Amino acid sequence: MRHLALLAFSLFTISLLAQPINDDCSGIIDLGVGPSCTDEIYNNIDATPSTVFSNPALNIPTCWPSVTNDVWFVFEPLANGSLIDFLITLTGTDAGPNNMALTQPALAVYRGECGIDELDELACVTAGAGATEVSVQLEGL
Secondary structure (H helix, E strand, O other): OOOEEEEEEEEEOOOOOOOOOOOOHHHOEEEEEOOOOOOOOOOOOOOOOOOOOOOHHHHOOOOOOOOOOOEEEEEEOOOOOOOOOEEEEEEOOOOOOOOOOOEEEEEEEEEEOOOOOOEEEEEEEEOOOOOOEEEEEEOOO
């Protein structure tokens, strides 16, 4: 069974709450099979950098300048083996406790299981300075 892990963070976040449950890969939020848009709002307030590789340099996704507030999500492609394309969009909102939108979001997509040295990076994107949205197209999963 293939799992895809999503790691998201922001270069700018004001911390007011405890760490989110999905701060580390061990607390990953499961979005199910072939996720679609939901009304759920998640945050990365007080999240910390994750360690999922024994080589410290690999704990920073290839397109990120650094890791500050990363959080984890997982979804599975269709179980019947059909290839499918996914468009994943991360959008910052001002619904948080500080009424400030997530800015310059970044998204990394991994294949594998949560565990040290068990993930392979598939895609990595970072929004431009001041942007509140970033997307990545995954084809043929």
